Amino acid sequence: MNSWANIMAIVKRELGGYFTSPIAYVFLVIFLLLTGFFTFTVGNFFERGEASLVSFFTWHPWLYLFLVPAVGMRLWSEERRLGTMELLLTMPVTTWQAIVGKFLASWLFLALALVFTFPVAVTVNWLGNPDNGVIFAGYVGSLFLAGSYLAVSCMTSAMTRNQVISFIVSVLICLFLILAGYTPVTDLLTRFANPRVVEVVAAFSVMTHFEGFQRGVLDIRDLVFFVSVIGFALFTTGVIIRNHRAG
Amino acid sequence: MIRVENLTKAFGPKLAVNNVSFTVERGEVLGFLGPNGAGKSTTMRMVTGFIPPTSGKITVGGHDMLENPLPAKRLLGYLPENAPGYADMTVHGFLSFAAELRGLRGAARKRAIDRVVEHCLLENVLYQTIDTLSKGYKHRTCLAQSLIHDPDILIMDEPTDGLDPNQKHDVRNLIKRMGENKAIIFSTHILEEVEAVCSRVIIIDRGRIVANGTPKELKARSPEGRLEDVFRAITLPDTVKAH
Numbered sequence: 001m002n003s004w005a006n007i008m009a010i011v012k013r014e015l016g017g018y019f020t021s022p023i024a025y026v027f028l029v030i031f032l033l034l035t036g037f038f039t040f041t042v043g044n045f046f047e048r049g050e051a052s053l054v055s056f057f058t059w060h061p062w063l064y065l066f067l068v069p070a071v072g073m074r075l076w077s078e079e080r081r082l083g084t085m086e087l088l089l090t091m092p093v094t095t096w097q098a099i100v101g102k103f104l105a106s107w108l109f110l111a112l113a114l115v116f117t118f119p120v121a122v123t124v125n126w127l128g129n130p131d132n133g134v135i136f137a138g139y140v141g142s143l144f145l146a147g148s149y150l151a152v153s154c155m156t157s158a159m160t161r162n163q164v165i166s167f168i169v170s171v172l173i174c175l176f177l178i179l180a181g182y183t184p185v186t187d188l189l190t191r192f193a194n195p196r197v198v199e200v201v202a203a204f205s206v207m208t209h210f211e212g213f214q215r216g217v218l219d220i221r222d223l224v225f226f227v228s229v230i231g232f233a234l235f236t237t238g239v240i241i242r243n244h245r246a247g
Numbered sequence: 248m249i250r251v252e253n254l255t256k257a258f259g260p261k262l263a264v265n266n267v268s269f270t271v272e273r274g275e276v277l278g279f280l281g282p283n284g285a286g287k288s289t290t291m292r293m294v295t296g297f298i299p300p301t302s303g304k305i306t307v308g309g310h311d312m313l314e315n316p317l318p319a320k321r322l323l324g325y326l327p328e329n330a331p332g333y334a335d336m337t338v339h340g341f342l343s344f345a346a347e348l349r350g351l352r353g354a355a356r357k358r359a360i361d362r363v364v365e366h367c368l369l370e371n372v373l374y375q376t377i378d379t380l381s382k383g384y385k386h387r388t389c390l391a392q393s394l395i396h397d398p399d400i401l402i403m404d405e406p407t408d409g410l411d412p413n414q415k416h417d418v419r420n421l422i423k424r425m426g427e428n429k430a431i432i433f434s435t436h437i438l439e440e441v442e443a444v445c446s447r448v449i450i451i452d453r454g455r456i457v458a459n460g461t462p463k464e465l466k467a468r469s470p471e472g473r474l475e476d477v478f479r480a481i482t483l484p485d486t487v488k489a490h
Binding site for chain 2: 009021089090093094245247
């Protein structure tokens with residue numbers, strides 16, 4: 001299929017772009033150091049005395065808050081800054097193929113980073129008898145969480161040619177996606193607002209939907225939530241690019 | 248091969264391109280001439296399908312650029328202004344990517360890359376990243392990208408801008424040679440260039456076509472027979488306010 005070939009060509013180029021620059025290596029090292037630090041030191045992995053990766057996955061929404069926008073901030077802003085967007089979009093490629101290709105490449109890269117955390121899963125299996133189904137669900141949830149943040153970064157990077165602005169706006173939006181369902185915040189909100197309203201707001205939060213995965217529950221509604229966030233953000237990216245081209 | 252009818256582009260209240268119509272056939276080299284900000288780049292960006300016009304119609308090789316952009320884009324090679332390229336890619340990687348998006352695979356892709364590398368004299372820098380290239384090489388790399396699929400139609404926005412005299416000469420010769428069996432549009436503000444390579448000239452000022460003819464016909468409008476006098480007589484400097 002022609003459109004798939006185009007998408008794959010773009011995926012290949014983007015992935016190659018990560019690895020020919022130091023970005024990929026710097027990111028992987030920082031990601032692995034931070035996950036290790038939070039899991040073992042801050043998360044009290046050993047003191048918990050339980051064979052699970054709760055202390056590993058709990059931190060992902062916060063870690064991704066800064067790391068995923070760092071991966072996604074350049075996707076479109078770099079194209080705009082270099083002027084290559086004009087090349088790319090005058091090729092026989094639809095805007096859709098370009099958006100999906102770029103998103104998939106970065107998502108694959110994040111998946112790779114996640115794969116490199118396998119020593120944590122090995123460790124917990126070596127020390128005890130964890131429920132590997134729960135761990136698997138945790139990884140799936142984490143991947144979709146990263147994908148949602150990434151789609152948001154993709155959207156903000158299409159808004160500007162400045163990567164710093166793209167990064168900051170993306171962090172802010174992702175922070176909202178966390179805080180809307182973060183327990184301390186929802187507790188505070190219930191004091192002022194109708195609990196039902198708080199519940200509705202929390203339903204927009206990645207926290208609410210990531211929780212199930214951490215407990216090992218693969219709920220179709222949670223998956224639908226993440227896929228909708230990704231779909232919506234990528235659709236908005238398309239609208240932003242169209243408006244930018246229309247002037 | 249290219250047919251543009253009543254093309255208009257408004258940016259807010261400003262008309263960047265105002266009711267422009269022209270055609271280019273195979274074997275023609277059309278020079279776009281005009282002061283800075285006259286609407287040359289905007290027109291080319293619309294013809295290549297990068298930006299949509301406010302109104303008007305663009306047909307490329309019989310395909311409507313607005314209704315059916317992909318077949319139209321397949322026929323086009325485009326060299327944008329300032330010859331952009333992916334800074335972190337090697338010349339070879341970049342040309343490979345362009346070839347792939349043009350549907351060239353395997354042996355066909357290799358042949359296409361070899362051909363444009365030879366045409367554009369890129370052997371020496373083939374495995375250098377684009378951000379390390381000099382302006383001349385960067386420019387030729389982008390030119391190579393536009394030729395990778397041997398397009399029937401070539402659109403070039405200031406293809407000689409920023410090049411040294413030797414490079415300018417090479418690019419002009421290349422345009423002239425390719426113009427024999429392709430339809431080419433290129434923009435410039437170097438008047439001698441127009442005389443050297445164009446079979447037809449369109450002068451644009453403030454978004455309107457103010458002259459359209461062969462270089463000879465245009466020159467005949469001036470008593471001294473100089474294109475520069477004609478250009479200065481029919482275009483306004485950008486410091487003058489339009490009414």
